[in-house]
Amino acid sequence: MPKWYEEQSKQSDVVISSRIRLARNFAKYPFSPKLTLEQAELLCEEIHNHLEEKKTKLEEIVGKYYYYNVIKASEIEKEALVERHIITKKLAQKKQPTGVIMTEDESVSLMLNEEDHIRIQAISSGMNLLPLLEKANAIDDFISESLQYAFDDKLGYLTSSPTNIGTGLRASIMVYLPALGISGKMDKLIDEVSQQDVSIRGVYGEGNKSLAYIYQISNCKTIGMSECDIIQNLITIVDQIIKQERNRREYLLDSNFDKYEDQVYRSYGVLRYAKQISTADAMTLLAQIKFGYDSKIIASEETPSFYKLMMAIQPANLQKILGKNAGVKERERARAKFLNESLPELIHL
Ligand SMILES: Nc1ncnc2c1ncn2[C@@H]1O[C@H](COP(=O)(O)OP(=O)(O)OP(=O)(O)O)[C@@H](O)[C@H]1O
Structure with a gap:
């Protein structure tokens, strides 16, 4: 089965991949940083069992998947999962019970007991945020059929960090911006997009001097806007950045x-x-x-x-x-x- 990063997509001169993640917590447990060891173990077990009971239904949404007990994995195994964006560094370093449900094509992963009780992640090559949101929402609905989320009518989904509250949505596009990088345009761009609630970060290396000119562009705001508006705002900004990058490449080559x-x-x-x-x-x-x-x-x-x-x-x-x-x-x-x-x-x- 081909992995998401093996697929060639449109706009691949600039866009590498899209990612949607939803942060969710369950009403009956304290947030992850407050969980005792026993509670963390129970939480992972409960989610895992719930998914296993209805495996066929979940596989209809995400394709073939398996459960990976992160805590038992070797350091290299964990680091390899981080490098392939299946789990985050935070999850790999966690001392408490954690786990990940991941699909064979590595396009969907559900991280258990990371910063939140569950983080639903869907990735694909190219610019593909709306279909990914649909997939993440289908997984979200499937989970909420039998486990009750921590939800407030006014605030929306309650999350461990206030920066995720509301939709719990982080949408992100990974891009390759060599011409803007070479031309020293990144600082200004980062500053400009931050005024529109969007952040640009280097994926490899620190700050705005990303190795290989690879950046992730994502929404900052998670509350007060619908999921679709958050994504639309991001797409509009990324479209402008793609244009700027292409123009700059032309200029450099000319x-x-x-x-x-x-x-x-x-x-x-x-x-x-x-x-x-x-x-x-x-x-x-x-x-x-x-x-x-x-x-x-x-x-x-x-x-x-x-x-x-x-x-x-x-x-x-x-x-x-x-x-x-x-x-x-x-x-x-x-x-x-x-x-x-x-x-x-x-x-x-
Ligand atoms: N568009 C993308 N394509 C592929 N991987 C991505 C993309 N955006 C982010 N990632 C990867 O997802 C992982 C988590 O990234 P990041 O820490 O930004 O996530 P987050 O869920 O927004 O976390 P936080 O709540 O800490 O902001 C990292 O491995 C990152 O490189």
């Missing part, structure tokens, strides 16, 4: 094609032949090669899925591919070998 052409070929050459490489260097070079493909500077018979490669070379997932624990040096050699073999031959344009 004004200095030779420089970017050279950079793309150099990056390709290094990744095809390097013998050892760090995650950060490999991410940067992959981003430059992607820029080359999207700008039609280079091409191959089949365009590689860059985001799939980026996730595969992260430390934990690389060790999973290797099938063993490996130190930094061994990983750097394995990463280089993996990329040497993964990049296709170029065809001359």
Whole structure:
């Protein structure tokens, strides 16, 4: 079964993926930070049993899924799930009982006892927020058939952190903004969108200097607006950012094609032949090669899925591919070998 990050989507020159998550809590338990060990265990067990009892019905909504007992997993297993966005760092680091229900294609995961009792997450490639919201809402309805949520008529869904109260919805689009990044436009953009209740954060690295120019753009406000309005506001802003990014790419190539052409070929050459490489260097070079493909500077018979490669070379997932624990040096050699073999031959344009 193909994973969400293996699918090619429209607008893939800028948009990588969409994510919807709903934060929910159950009326009969205290919020997660206040749960005792026994309560946390009971909570996970109750949700898991409830889902198992009606497994066929849930699988009609999400497809084939399995339950993963996070607390029993090795550190590398947990880190690999974080790198593939199935669970959050917060869940991986939790000392209390937790669990995750995840589908085979990794597009849906239900995190138990994270910051809230349950976090429903749906991801897909491309710009796809409304269908994802529909799927998350179907899961939400299914759960609420037999477990009562903490809900207030005025406030909406009650959540552990006030920043999620109301709809409990976080909608997000992961994007690739090399031209805006290279041109030093990100600070201004981050400032502008924050005035419209939207935040932009680097996915890899800290702050606005994201590694590989990958950012997630998400809603800040969760209350006082409907789910559809929150999403529509986000889509409008992301559409504008896509336009700005494309215009800037055109400008950069028009004004200095030779420089970017050279950079793309150099990056390709290094990744095809390097013998050892760090995650950060490999991410940067992959981003430059992607820029080359999207700008039609280079091409191959089949365009590689860059985001799939980026996730595969992260430390934990690389060790999973290797099938063993490996130190930094061994990983750097394995990463280089993996990329040497993964990049296709170029065809001359
Ligand atoms: N559009 C997206 N596509 C794929 N993964 C995403 C997307 N947006 C966020 N993620 C991933 O989801 C995970 C959780 O992200 P984040 O911490 O922003 O989530 P959140 O649910 O909004 O949490 P919080 O309540 O702390 O704000 C991270 O692994 C992040 O990279």
